[in-house]
Amino acid sequence: MKNLDSVLAAYLAGWAIFFLYYVSIARRMNALREEIERLKSSLHRSK
Amino acid sequence: MLKTILGAAILFVLIAFTAYLAFHYAPVEKSMGIIQKIFYLHLPSALSSFVAFGVCFYANLMYVFKRQPKWDWLGVSAAEVGLAFISVVLVTGPIWAHPVWGIWWTWDARLTLTFVLWLLYISYLLLRSMLEEPDKRALFSALFGIFAFLDVPLVYFSIRWWRTQHPQPVILGGPGSGLDPRMRVSYLLVWAAFTGLLVLLLNGRYKLEALRASMEELRREAEVQ
Secondary structure, eight states: OTTHHHHHHHHHHHHHHHHHHHHHHHHHHHHHHHHHHHHHHHHHHHO | OHHHHHHHHHHHHHHHHHHHIIIIISOOBTTTBGGGGGHHHHHHHHHHHHHHHHHHHHHHHHHHHHOOHHHHHHHHHHHHHHHHHHHHHHHHHHHHHHHHHSSSOOOOHHHHHHHHHHHHHHHHHHHHHHOOSHHHHHHHHHHHHHHHHTHHHHHHHHHHHSOOSSOOOSSSOOTTOOOOHHHHHHHHHHHHHHHHHHHHHHHHHHHHHHHHHHHHHHHHHHHHO
8 A cells, every 4th residue: 555654653653652651651750769768868867 | 648649540541542543443554554543642742732822821921920839830730741741742753754745753843842842841841950949040040931932833833834844734734734534533532532631741740849938948948957
């Protein structure tokens, strides 16, 4: 089928952007949670 | 973690659902053929980006008047999510254009203004990364966000106001425009699914921003001690 490869490329690229963005949110969230835990424990120790 | 897995599962179902509607239910368009199937990704992404930038604009206005951090969090979240959607538009557009127009890109009003929109919201995020003081960062980016949103109506109306290489609107486009009923149903359902995706991403990004604010608060406490 003519141009099927272009259609597949568009869908692959489009959904890859959404997926990578979603993963980046999840990763940043985990990093922040770890940082918050670290800060909380260091604050707790200093009290 | 459970929420992350659930979110990813929803995304997977959305992909499968969109693919089924676009490739099996909706008929193949006569003049362009199978390449027109990109429409079911390209147009909902464009409209979702406008919705996200609209939310950003509203949040920016609210921040300027109320100065509450939650509006700043919503503003930056919507700007980033809108940027993801508009990036999909800018990637899928040329892939669709090449077999149909014979060129990947042309600097017509619609394409240029869309590219400018992308640059404006990239600048919005860059501006935020350059300002460290939270109140100053929130106010300056809110003012810039209000300015950036002015490009959204220009992008939307560009194909009505000027002669462009980009096709005329098929939805709400006036006499002679319109979609086959099965294409219209598919398009509307795909758009509903994209709205779900928009809400999912916006919700996740907003939580991230709220968490960042908590962390900055804790950091300040740690510095004081």
